[in-house]
Amino acid sequence: MAKSLAGKFILLCLVNPFLSAEIPSVSTALGTITGETKHVIFQKKQYDVDKYLGIPYAKPPTGKLRFKRPQPYGPFAEAYSATKFGLSCPQSFFLHFVPEENTSEDCLFLNIYVPRQGPDEPSGHAIMFFIHGGGFTMGSGKIYDGGVLSSVGNVIVVTINYRLGLLGFLDIDNVKASGNFGFYDQRLALQWVNENIGAFGGDKDRVTIFGESAGSMSVSLQMMFPQNEGLFRSGISESGALTLPGLYLENNIEIAKYYAENMSCSVEDMDEVFSCLQSATPESIIKVVSDTVASGGMAATVKVGTAPTIDGEFIKTNPADLYRKAVNEESEEINFFRTLKLMNGVNGKEGAMFLLxxxxxxxxxxxxxxxxxxxxxxxxxxxxxxxxxxxxxxxxxxxxxxxxxxxxxxxxxxxxxxxxxxxxxxxFNVPAIEMSLVHSNASDVESYLYNFVPVLDKRLLPTPNWVNMSNHGDELGPVFGYNFDYKGLLNISDYTPPEWELELSERMMTYWTNFAKTSDPNKPVSDDVSSVVWPKYDVTSQSYIKIDREDSVGQYLxxxxxxxxxxxxxxxxxxxxxxxxxxxxxxxxxxxxxxxxxxxx
Structure with missing residues (x-):
């Protein structure tokens, strides 16, 4: 959740300012897409990576398309220059977090990072599709530069934007606004990757979706949607399980009325409420959030928080009941969930984020x-x-x-x-274990669990010194190769993480990309990175890996x-x-x- 929660947290590659002489270009069914080649450095080793940024995967969800499921963007009229990030989606920020600048409803873009190395399999590179966190109210794909992860792990990395807040999740319980549009944005981006990633050298049959916090919950929910069969084969869930209590509502009609009332609209009739919200500017919608928080503090966010809803289609029943349902009922969603590979984990002291x-x-x-x-x-x-x-x-x-x-x-x-x-x-902790127990309680499943505990030299969220393990979001640094704008985040210039953290990062990138390639975090690269064999998780032994300065194996997390x-x-x-x-x-x-x-x- 880093910038998703920390505002100024920006993941940027350590790039050489000079471009390669060759301009990378691919021919897709939608037309030609050109990008840029950049040099990235990790552990004093230089890599080349092709970046294709700001590719539109859906039509702008504006006008009559606001509060509707996304529609495919379609073919490009001419060669598309993918050298700049697209605008981020309109979003709200709480506490000390600083909002992104230059947001727009025309925000449904994806970014692709392709290593300049031969793939590990003749079928092409494995793909890692990242869904950002931010409480379904903030964040964007451009925060997470996939250049180092792509290069060190030799995989294709994809990051995306999806609609947030009221614009992404309005549910007034009818066809005018049925909710969960942000999840359908994610799904359309996955379909785009399925249909086009082959042109970039990717293997569409080896797609792993991964995400953190709200992005992790998105991963879990996509893994419970049977219509996604064939779009990905595995998921990595970092600090966010779908059984989180109290999150899901049947609809958010009362919240919709609150927005409309605070924009001086009538709330007597839901048709009028919908018309008001559909014609409102994104700025006026965001202003309702900022004014509410300014006057009532964090306790007032319940009035404006538009989270996922039980819409009867994407989410059929309350995910908080998953544990009970898995024991007592046959479920198409759970059966599909168990056909996929899962790596699931939490950090040492996730609850410290709520101290803010x-x-x-x-x-x-x-x-x-x-x-x-x-x-x-x-x-x-x-x-x-x-x-x-x-x-x-x-x-x-x-x-x-x-x-x-x-x-x-x-x-x-x-x-x-x-x-x-x-x-x-x-x-975090109990929902995560619930999810792993449900997933692993079947034959022939690939299920892995981790606990990330080290205290990093520089934390991503304000964390008191007495918290003696990692806080929420701390694993994102190692996973993406420590590419932060430390000047913007902590007002520190020329910061380099300690050597042990860089070694930690190399191990974690290897675990993550191994899993994407083979569904096993131990293969194909293991001995030269870690001496620990990460065991499978099952309901009997409940074995997991403890990721620290030195990794170890534990049981019954x-x-x-x-x-x-x-x-x-x-x-x-x-x-x-x-x-x-x-x-x-x-x-x-x-x-x-x-x-x-x-x-x-």
């Missing part, structure tokens, strides 16, 4: 009181996980007990660490936390409701029965 929302100016000195934990943070957690269900007191007490350091139960510094653990378990949330709390919740039902039969003259969903009659 506590409003503290000095995170290093942040302290959490017992009262704040018991009366604010724990109830907030239960509201996120259980929604409208009334949470029994015993469940709250179990959570308080679980997220307490019992050697120092009231220590404000220990409580802040428990808060990070609470946030991490709810939003967050297994206890997953059992606590998915089994212990669920059993106590249900037993408590049942016990209340029995009591009511003796405590009232009016006999009644109650179901497990809490309804009585």
């Amino acid at each position: 929302m506590l409003g503290s100016d000095n995170l290093d000195e942040l302290e959490i009181t017992r009262e704040q934990m018991n009366t604010q943070q724990i109830p907030g957690a239960t509201a996120m996980v259980y929604g409208q269900r009334t949470v029994p007191e015993v469940v709250k007490q179990l959570l308080i007990a679980e997220y307490t350091d019992w050697e120092n139960p009231d220590d404000p510094k220990k409580l802040r660490e428990e808060l990070v653990r609470l946030f991490g378990d709810i939003y 967050f297994a206890r936390e997953t059992d606590f949330w998915k089994n212990t709390l669920t059993a106590v919740f249900d037993a408590t409701e049942h016990a209340q039902t029995i009591t009511s039969q003796y405590g009232s003259k009016d006999e009644q029965t109650c179901g497990k969903d809490g309804t009585c009659g």
